[in-house]
Amino acid sequence: MRTNLKKIQRCPGCGDFFILLALQKALKNLGIPKHKYVIVSWIWCSGKMPHYIDWYAAETLHWRILPFATGIKLSNPELTVIWVWWDWDGYGIGLSHFIHTARRNIDLLYIVANNQNYGLTTWQASPTTPKCAKTSSTPQGNPLPPMDPIALAKAAGAEFTYRVDHQDINKLAERIAKGIQHPGFAHLDVDQACPSWRKW
Ligand SMILES: Cc1ncc(C[n+]2csc(CCOP(=O)(O)OP(=O)(O)O)c2C)c(N)n1
Ligand code: SF4
Ligand SMILES: [Mg+2]
Incomplete structure (x- = not known):
């Protein structure tokens, strides 16, 4: 943990903590030294990942995280680059980057903390919100079916793409470790609890 951490900026029971633990476990099990990996992220609930641990990170x-992460990898191919994203940013506004990174087979691990809603901005429907789910932007139920990120990753050429439950930390850590070791683009869609908003 960061010793200068003043405040935990997530709700109690948030699934993002499970992802954080699994990520730490995977890196420890693989014995990757601290200076050999970097976490690339941004704000939002899941994006606070780099705030808690004393690791090298870029926000x-x-x-536009992907061009940044790709640049890091191309300029320093020895570095393990782990890119943490979330369902609206990764599958909505930043979707084209997902497709083209998979197509280019850039050697990154792309973890999506998929809580099926916009957590930070309080419970709007995201591209992965189930059909009929009530949210603050779909008070009468979401009229759209959720997208299938695994099918999309495969269609874009990804060879390593899995959906994983956040609660099984050991399994998630195993998948993260395999994703890091995969020589090319690796994608994990993590089914993540959001106790504050995701009631389905
Ligand atoms: C271009 C733009 N539009 C809208 C916003 C407002 N905004 C901030 S966070 C967010 C949703 C985040 O949802 P998600 O990516 O699923 O992350 P979560 O908070 O659920 O982890 C939105 C719409 C923004 N920052 N920039
Ligand atoms: S709103 Fe949801 S995803 Fe965000 S910190 Fe709270 S529980 Fe976690
Ligand atoms: Mg979300």
Whole structure:
């Protein structure tokens, strides 16, 4: 943990903490030294990932994280680059980057903390909100079916793409470790609890 951490900026029970633990576990199990990996992220609930742990991280422009992460990897291919994103930013506004990174097979691990809503801005429907789910932007129920990020990743050429439950930290850590070791683009869609808003 960062010793200068003043405040926890997430709700109690947030699934993002599980992802954080699994990520730490995977990096420890693989024995990757601190100077050999970087976490690339931005704000939003899940984007606070770099705030808690004393690791090298870059916080960059949201929905433009990918060009930044790609640049890091191309300029320093020895570095393990882990890119943490979230369902609106990753599958909505930044979707084209997801498709083209998979297509280019850039050697990154792309973790999406998929809480099926806009957590930070209080419970709007995201591209992965289930059909009929009530949210603050769909008070009568979401009229749209959710997108399928795994099918999309495969269609874009991704060989390593899995949906994982956030609660099984060991399994998630295993998948994260395999994703890091995969020689090319690796994608994990993490089904993440959002106790404050996701009631479905
Ligand atoms: C271009 C633009 N539009 C809208 C916003 C407002 N905004 C901030 S966070 C957010 C939603 C975040 O949802 P998600 O990516 O799923 O992350 P979560 O908070 O659920 O982890 C939105 C719409 C913004 N910052 N920039
Ligand atoms: S709103 Fe949801 S995703 Fe955001 S910190 Fe709270 S529980 Fe976590
Ligand atoms: Mg979200």
